[in-house]
Every structure is written in structure tokens, then in C-alpha cells.
Amino acid sequence: MCLLARICVVASALALAACASTPQTDAVLAMQMDGAPSVELTAVPFFPQTAYQCGPAALSTMLAATGEEVAPDDLVSQVYLPGREGSLQFELMAAARLRGFVPYVLAPQLDTVLDEVRADNPVLVLQNLGLDWHPQWHFAVVVGFDLSAGVMILRSGEQARHVIPLRLFERTWERGGHWAMVVMPPDRLPRTAQSRSYTRAIVELERLGRLREAATAYEAALARWPDNVVAGIGLGNSLYALGDLPGAESAYRRAAQRHPERGVAFNNLAQVLADRGRLREAEEFARRAVELGGPMRERFEETLERILANARRSPATGHLRSPDTAPVPAETYRNT
Amino acid sequence: MDRLRKLSRPTSYLVLLCLLSLGSYVPAARAAIVGTESVAAEQDIEIQRGQLTRMLDNEVVKSYLLANGVDRETVQSRLDGLSDAEIRALSERFDEYPTGEGFETVLILAFLAFIALLITDILGYTDIFPFVKKTTE
Numbered sequence: 001m002c003l004l005a006r007i008c009v010v011a012s013a014l015a016l017a018a019c020a021s022t023p024q025t026d027a028v029l030a031m032q033m034d035g036a037p038s039v040e041l042t043a044v045p046f047f048p049q050t051a052y053q054c055g056p057a058a059l060s061t062m063l064a065a066t067g068e069e070v071a072p073d074d075l076v077s078q079v080y081l082p083g084r085e086g087s088l089q090f091e092l093m094a095a096a097r098l099r100g101f102v103p104y105v106l107a108p109q110l111d112t113v114l115d116e117v118r119a120d121n122p123v124l125v126l127q128n129l130g131l132d133w134h135p136q137w138h139f140a141v142v143v144g145f146d147l148s149a150g151v152m153i154l155r156s157g158e159q160a161r162h163v164i165p166l167r168l169f170e171r172t173w174e175r176g177g178h179w180a181m182v183v184m185p186p187d188r189l190p191r192t193a194q195s196r197s198y199t200r201a202i203v204e205l206e207r208l209g210r211l212r213e214a215a216t217a218y219e220a221a222l223a224r225w226p227d228n229v230v231a232g233i234g235l236g237n238s239l240y241a242l243g244d245l246p247g248a249e250s251a252y253r254r255a256a257q258r259h260p261e262r263g264v265a266f267n268n269l270a271q272v273l274a275d276r277g278r279l280r281e282a283e284e285f286a287r288r289a290v291e292l293g294g295p296m297r298e299r300f301e302e303t304l305e306r307i308l309a310n311a312r313r314s315p316a317t318g319h320l321r322s323p324d325t326a327p328v329p330a331e332t333y334r335n336t
Numbered sequence: 337m338d339r340l341r342k343l344s345r346p347t348s349y350l351v352l353l354c355l356l357s358l359g360s361y362v363p364a365a366r367a368a369i370v371g372t373e374s375v376a377a378e379q380d381i382e383i384q385r386g387q388l389t390r391m392l393d394n395e396v397v398k399s400y401l402l403a404n405g406v407d408r409e410t411v412q413s414r415l416d417g418l419s420d421a422e423i424r425a426l427s428e429r430f431d432e433y434p435t436g437e438g439f440e441t442v443l444i445l446a447f448l449a450f451i452a453l454l455i456t457d458i459l460g461y462t463d464i465f466p467f468v469k470k471t472t473e
Contacts, residue, residue: 078410085435088435136437138438207373229375
């Protein structure tokens with residue numbers, strides 16, 4: 001086949017492919033969505049990318065939107081893979097965590113992305129700008145949209161304002177598995193956050209020892225989901241690890257009130273009370289935990305034994321603190 | 337890359353054996369405070385992973401990162417920042433995960449591929465060339 005014929009074949013195949021459906025855009029444009037039909041977060045700064053480094057540029061953009069000024073160059077050592085000449089999406093999340101932010105992957109839906117932008121949250125997206133068989137992976141930041149014009153507005157590559165049709169956005173985004181994330185400062189929640197997955201995201205911050213930020217984030221989560229047990233215990237644990245015993249006690253009490261059927265709240269409350277020298281109260285709550293039982297019953301029994309041993313050692317005041325009940329550093333939680 | 341991957345598991349086990357023999361893995365007396373991760377694990381069976389698994393996965397991903405040019409000084413903090421699930425996914429399928437690069441540098445394309453992408457850009461199916469106007473539909 002001559003070259004011209006080959007081009008025609010490819011062109012027609014691609015023309016058919018170009019009519020590939022964009023169901024999410026169809027849905028968004030068809031139904032009356034709640035919320036503004038057009039938004040632009042003009043305050044989000046722009047960091048033009050340098051060669052291959054859309055990852056650092058996109059992440060800088062997200063951080064700067066929250067007020068954290070970091071130049072893309074300073075993120076390179078955290079997120080750039082020289083051997084792949086690019087950045088992994090997971091490493092963008094890791095870098096955000098290490099700076100005390102909560103990265104959160106959104107539901108793979110276009111209307112979710114639009115809702116976050118409406119809530120003043122820019123959204124970092126993974127796109128395949130090329131074709132399935134010749135991909136060109138790219139990170140960009142969604143900062144706006146206009147439904148009547150049918151467009152998406154992105155900070156992308158070297159373009160501060162890259163305006164593209166929603167359908168084109170959907171196609172490039174779909175090839176990357178509809179992956180999108182927001183980067184939250186500890187005191188704010190994404191508009192579309194789900195209770196279980198968002199608190200899981202905060203647990204990562206606690207695991208890394210960013211305890212002040214984790215505590216703040218758990219408080220914010222509890223404000224939206226007062227019945228979230230992971231947030232309730234997480235708050236207590238973060239404060240405990242920070243050495244804030246009164247704060248931890250108050251948090252555990254709240255959790256125990258909300259979850260009287262869960263031994264863990266009573267167990268941890270017992271421990272902090274023991275640390276504060278109130279052994280009689282501690283014993284009462286430790287017993288309650290053991291009674292409630294469950295898969296962690298053995299742990300609760302250990303706590304009770306330790307408290308009773310302490311009480312025996314100094315029956316009068318119960319003020320003795322044994323070494324292994326001192327506040328434990330956050331890393332130890334990995335053992336639990 | 338394949339050879340590296342085949343070597344990484346036996347190497348990890350060797351490293352772990354050395355660590356264990358050094359006694360640096362003696363678990364501390366269990367803290368009375370039940371950790372947040374344990375509470376979360378109760379809700380999600382898939383979150384039930386062990387410290388051992390994480391350590392092994394760390395070694396695998398570390399070797400990938402180092403092989404891809406990451407500095408020895410920064411590799412540990414990069415690993416730390418990843419969640420257990422992310423480290424797990426990378427240790428199993430590192431090469432399959434895309435790395436976002438951007439598009440403004442030299443594209444070495446066969447002539448046919450260049451034409452193909454030009455056409456798809458014009459048709460609104462791809463977004464490679466800034467000089468192709470992306471009009472709304």
C-alpha cells in the first residue's frame with residue numbers, strides 16, 4: 001500500500017475512534033447539576049513545567065493553592081524518577097503527606113471533579129494525551145470549567161490557561177483510569193470526601209508522625225462525621241503521641257460516648273487515665289473494655305493487668321507510672 | 337529490568353534474615369494503646385497487612401527507585417511517604433504504572449505516527465499539539 005493509502009486508512013480508523021463516546025460529559029451536560037455552571041479558580045498560581053517535570057509543577061500548583069509555597073525544583077528529589085523521565089502518581093501523594101497535607105483520590109467521575117472545583121479545590125489529574133498504543137502521560141491541574149461552553153480549564157505544561165472541550169478532557173482522562181486527586185490542608189475536607197476512605201487517608205499522616213496535622217484532620221473529619229470511630233480513636237491516639245494527655249482523655253471519652261459497644265475506646269481511655277494517675281477510674285474502664293471483648297480482647301486484658309499491677313504497687317495514691325505505660329512514639333503503632 | 341526483578345525477592349529475604357539476626361527486629365513490649373491502624377483494619381479486611389510484608393515490599397520498591405536514578409539519601413523518605421497499599425501495588429507492578437512527563441520536549445516519532453496524532457488532534461481525540469486549536473463542540 002502506498003503511503004497516501006496508509007494515511008487514509010489510519011485517518012478513517014482514527015475518525016471512527018474519535019467518535020468514541022464520552023458518557024460522563026454527556027451525563028454532566030444533559031442533567032441539571034446542582035451548583036454553578038461555570039467556575040474558575042483564578043487565584044491558583046501557575047508553575048510552568050520544565051522538561052519532563054509536569055509532576056513537580058502540578059504538585060507545586062496544588063500546594064501553592066493552599067498557601068504552601070514550594071518551587072517545583074524543590075520537589076524534584078521527592079517525585080522525579082530520572083530513569084523513567086517522569087513522576088509516579090503515588091509519589092505525588094507521598095510528597096504531599098511528607099509536607100503534612102492529606103492527598104485524597106477522588107471518585108472516578110467527572111461531576112466529582114467539577115464539584116471539588118466548585119468548592120474552591122483545584123484537582124490534579126493524570127491524562128494520557130496521546131493514544132493507547134502510543135501514550136503520552138501527563139499531570140495537569142483542573143482550575144475551572146464552563147458547562148455552557150462545554151470546556152475545562154487547566155494549568156498544564158507551559159500553558160497557564162489551557163482551555164479544552166470537556167469531551168477531550170474526558171478522553172485523555174479516561175485513558176489514565178479517571179485518576180484525580182485533591183491535596184487538602186489538615187483543617188479542610190474535600191467536598192466529595194467519603195467517610196471511610198478519607199479517614200484512611202488521615203491515618204497515613206499519623207503513621208508518618210505528622211501528629212499535629214493528623215489531630216487537626218481528625219477533628220475536621222469528626223465535625224463532618226461525628227460517628228466515625230477511626231477518626232475518634234485516631235484523634236485520641238494522635239494527641240496521646242504528642243504527649244497531650246488531657247486532650248487525649250477528652251477525645252477518648254467522646255469516642256467512648258459515641259461507641260459504647262467498642263472496647264477500644266474504653267481501653268485507650270483506661271490507659272491515659274492510668275498515665276494521669278487515676279488508677280481507680282482507669283481500672284473501671286479497662287474492665288469495661290474486657291467485658292466488651294471482641295477480637296482485641298487479649299490486648300484489653302493486658303491493659304487491665306498492667307493497671308492492676310500498678311495499683312498494687314502504690315495502693316494509696318495510685319500515682320506510680322511504670323515505664324511501659326509512658327506515651328509511646330507514633331512509630332510503635334505499627335506494631336499494633 | 338527482569339533480572340533485577342527476579343533477584344529482588346531473594347535479596348529481600350536475605351536482607352530480612354540479616355536484620356533479624358542482628359536483633360533489630362525485637363518487637364517492643366506491646367503498647368497498651370490500641371493504634372488507629374488496628375481500628376481501621378477492623379473495618380477493612382484488605383488493610384490486614386503485617387509489618388513483615390511492608391518491609392519486604394519496601395525492599396522491592398527501593399530497588400526499583402534506585403535503579404531508576406533516585407538518590408540514596410532521598411530514597412528512604414520517598415518510601416516512607418507511600419502507604420502500605422501503594423507500596424504493595426508498586427512492588428507488584430512497578431513497570432505498569434505510568435509516569436507523567438509532559439509533552440513539550442522532543443518527540444521522536446515515526447512520520448506516520450506524527451501524522452496520526454496531528455489528525456487525532458484536529459478531530460479532538462488527543463491533545464498533543466498546542467498549535468492545533470481545540471475548539472468546543
